[in-house]
Amino acid sequence: MKQLVFLLLLICTTGLVQGRIRHYKWEVKYEYKSPDCTKKLSITINGRSPGPTIIAQQGDTIIVELTNSLGTENLAVHWHGIRQIGTPWSDGTEGITQCPILPGDTFTYRFVVDRPGTYMYHAHYGMQKLAGLYGSIRVSLPDGVSEPFFYDHDRSLILNDWYHKSTYEMAAGLSSIPFVWVGEPQSLLIQGRGWFNCSLLTSPSLEPGVCNATNPECSPYFLTVIPGKTYRLRLTSITSLSALSFQIEGHNMTVVETDGHYVKPFTVKNLFIYSGETYSVLVKADQDPTRNYWMETSVVSRKPTTPPGLAYLNYYPNHPHRQPPTSPPANPIWNDTEPRMNQSLAIKAREDYIHPPPITSDRVIVLLNTQNRVNGRVRWSVNNVSLTLPKTPYLIALKEARGDLHNFFDQNPPPERYNFAAYDIFSNATNHNATTSDAIYRLKFNTTVDIILQNANTMTVNNSETHPWHLHGHDFWVLGYGKGKFNINTDPARYNLVDPIMKNTVPVHPYGWTALRFVADNPGTWAFHCHIDSHFYMGMGVVFEEGIEMVGKLPSQIMGCGITKGFRRL
Amino acid sequence: MKQLVFLLLLICTTGLVQGRIRHYKWEVKYEYKSPDCTKKLSITINGRSPGPTIIAQQGDTIIVELTNSLGTENLAVHWHGIRQIGTPWSDGTEGITQCPILPGDTFTYRFVVDRPGTYMYHAHYGMQKLAGLYGSIRVSLPDGVSEPFFYDHDRSLILNDWYHKSTYEMAAGLSSIPFVWVGEPQSLLIQGRGWFNCSLLTSPSLEPGVCNATNPECSPYFLTVIPGKTYRLRLTSITSLSALSFQIEGHNMTVVETDGHYVKPFTVKNLFIYSGETYSVLVKADQDPTRNYWMETSVVSRKPTTPPGLAYLNYYPNHPHRQPPTSPPANPIWNDTEPRMNQSLAIKAREDYIHPPPITSDRVIVLLNTQNRVNGRVRWSVNNVSLTLPKTPYLIALKEARGDLHNFFDQNPPPERYNFAAYDIFSNATNHNATTSDAIYRLKFNTTVDIILQNANTMTVNNSETHPWHLHGHDFWVLGYGKGKFNINTDPARYNLVDPIMKNTVPVHPYGWTALRFVADNPGTWAFHCHIDSHFYMGMGVVFEEGIEMVGKLPSQIMGCGITKGFRRL
CATH class of the missing domain: 2.60.40.420 (Cupredoxins -  blue copper proteins)
Incomplete structure (x- = not known):
């Protein structure tokens, strides 16, 4: 009852009386996962990493009851891109807006998603995000309001890099004397799936079967498309280190949104995306429909020792696991800053959706x-x-x-x-x-x-x-x-x-x-x-x-x- | 100043005005250690595992300022065998006497060691102790009071078993469905040193040099004795799982103390010791002084898959790293309960030091x-x-x-x-x-x-x-x-x-x-x-x-x- 009153108050004070309440109960714990074929103790939400996608409508109130079952480790979760107007205590940044959530405790995050767009959530405590606690937030427009661009289907893809070491090992290195750098990630993940070459494991260990290339958990992610249709792909990068390029073999992408704001459309062959950014791109399934195509992420800005991350764009009705007949396309040169700067400069507000900035600053x-x-x-x-x-x-x-x-x-x-x-x-x-x-x-x-x-x-x-x-x-x-x-x-x-x-x-x-x-x-x-x-x-x-x-x-x-x-x- | 006043109050209220204050500042953090030649992220105190030995005198006040530098993990430390009379909040048992100590916090444990004897300390939060946070406490008699037995020197030896997996991995197994048992430990440690056979590592891994049999961190512990002298050996078991037998090749041991109480002396060839117990035994260096001797722990009660733990009793002036010329002695049969029951029955209070129990109970x-x-x-x-x-x-x-x-x-x-x-x-x-x-x-x-x-x-x-x-x-x-x-x-x-x-x-x-x-x-x-x-x-x-x-x-x-x-x- 108390809770209900609080919610009603919340809704009233934000003026979004039309919003629905979307209530989630999440248990956060450690479980073995093999996102890149290599077994690692990962942090999961209700058994999953990436966690569940929050799908809501502008004005909705999100309630996440988060139970910390990590045993001896605390927790905090940030709702990245949500401004938390009126609820600064729900921002989930340990040391800044809250004390950490203790093991055994249930913390209730309550906030309003007041704008449509593509957002994300992730742990915001020490380097905990690296262990796998992350997911997507997708907020749609109010009923009766349309996007200023057309698409048939809406899909989310979250990009990540992945380390085999635990967060504890990485943090211990960073805070030790002499300093030990975390190094480059072992793999790149697309929607939580990647591929690590087991034959690179050359040192002896006690545990058999840590790397298993045939583990279904690391079979390539596939995104099925119907020939002729247009897809809005919501791309999110949650990487720990890597700046990424993303491309879809043989398909152009038209950038239409970033971080919840409409972009003056421009077309790219590959999109550069940095950790914490989101982009919506429009992709038309207009290529030879008798085959599948590669979706590929690669590291830029740092000399890559991590192999590209690969997934399939699956043209229906081809088998989703059918490998494309071609080699994955070439990736941008990692240390060529020019095209990345150019992309940054190309991103402007879409006409009719410009919020003019104040002309001067204080x-x-x-x-x-x-x-x-x-x-x-x-x-x-x-x-x-x-x-x-x-x-x-x-x-x-x-x-x-x-x-x-x-x-x-x-x-x-x-x-x-x-x-x-x-x-x-x-x-x-x-x-x-x-x-x-x-x-x-x-x-x-x-x-x-x-x-x-x-x-x-x-x-x-x-x-x-x-x-x-x-x-x-x-x-x-x-x-x-x-x-x-x-x-x-x-x-x-x-x-x-x-x-x-x-x-x-x-x-x-x-x-x-x-x-x-x-x-x-x-x-x-x-x-x-x-x-x-x-x-x-x-x-x-x-x-x-x-x-x-x-x-x-x-x-x-x-x-x-x-x-x-x-x-x-x- | 406040602290001082508090201490004086503490001393006054317990009536132990003669006690000194022993002040420790400990930083607890994760560091790589190779106690059994195999690199593992371990919890250390001021860089050490086992942590520093607390050496005090009856009536002293111990102050440990414990700083949690574990990053995202909480902490609690129990002072095992210390009754905490008047200070139940210093018992260090998470969930029972205190909330866990948060990362970044400094918690001050203050307590009086009111009785002489052999005690220990260790983490008391989840299964955190397994990561290496443990040490010895040795409390001596007041000035002018003598032990009822003679010895020339006083030494502490802490026995442990050791796993290569992290506490997180082990806890995840125990709380998962299906249940995954922690299994037998990889090695037995004597005073924080053991030996793991690197050739048992047969599965591939990414990290080279994890196991290194020549790492000085895992060279056998040695206890140097002077021929003819008598040693009080304070043995403590802090094992996570294993019941142990301890013996010194060619030497009898006379049991004189357990858990801070004098024992009616009895002599054993090997001592059975269980996790959480302490014993003082008297050992006379009365054997051939031209060589060293094995000290050995082995697993009893569970079918041992863990090899015995070995250290050297080093007769001065032999080289402390000189291996004994003999094979390590045979150990008790693991599943023979009889001698263990007999040892339990043999442990009685020493004459003149009997605290008679109440004759009836309520x-x-x-x-x-x-x-x-x-x-x-x-x-x-x-x-x-x-x-x-x-x-x-x-x-x-x-x-x-x-x-x-x-x-x-x-x-x-x-x-x-x-x-x-x-x-x-x-x-x-x-x-x-x-x-x-x-x-x-x-x-x-x-x-x-x-x-x-x-x-x-x-x-x-x-x-x-x-x-x-x-x-x-x-x-x-x-x-x-x-x-x-x-x-x-x-x-x-x-x-x-x-x-x-x-x-x-x-x-x-x-x-x-x-x-x-x-x-x-x-x-x-x-x-x-x-x-x-x-x-x-x-x-x-x-x-x-x-x-x-x-x-x-x-x-x-x-x-x-x-x-x-x-x-x-x-």
């Missing part, structure tokens, strides 16, 4: 991403600050601390920019003055904020990487991309203020910059970070706060850590 | 241990009840719940005994009416309680196992052991009320019973359970409460789960 924050050694460990830093999370999540500390906030996290704001003149982004990162800190950026409510993400050379000579940055709680306008060092005096003149796309995740290209704008209009505390798990783990992120005084009463279920080890207020 | 609880299938999973049950732990630890619920205790755990007391007449302990466990429950036994304060542990056949034909049961918060008198079914009318007449040993851990032999008596004089909530990790995980335990109203104010640091997700009371 605050400009320039964030330099560098790799440094801090206390003997390799860390990523933002303006020389490597993020650590406090014991009491920011949302709780800011909302409820009666004492001095200094007791909870560093109250000195992190730097607004770096020393443009002094720092050479093309040289090896050698500055040794980076520090760890849990300081955050506090934004004035309803102000417009520009963020310029500046990429640089890593600690390796002639190396700069691609970082997909994801903002929680907001979409931002993508005002521009550039090569080299951002010039705060001249580059803003090149911003696209006419038809910039809105997104929640955006790549920063090697040695390049990306400029974003958003309005700080969502009360809460919000992570903004590189979506590469190991990079965020190594400190590559910042946190924003805005309108904390407008946040409602925090639910007790988000508590239990830091200052909130005590009795519930009655 | 309550007799008979606990039948059976294996059953509950909801499709194999479980261990006690009088048909398989223990599960509640979300709010008993200590917190009982002490602080203002509402109805029914909301916290099952208020129907578990059964005092089983149906003696109807249950055939020699038949396959086929009763399907076992249930899981978090009900506990509530004991009247200061009453005398008898516990009879009754063993039975497992679900396997002609199989009954050895279960070492450990009681928290108390020592008990061991009144007797018997074969077959305990007869409540006749067997009590055979109890040893003259010189029974006091212990905290005691074996229940196959198809046998063990009778204990203790006084419920320690306010708190106390686990009593089989010390085999997988058995306790599968429900083989009970919980006692006594004098809860006399427990002082609970520290906020034990909170954070169940009803205690809220703000600290000011």
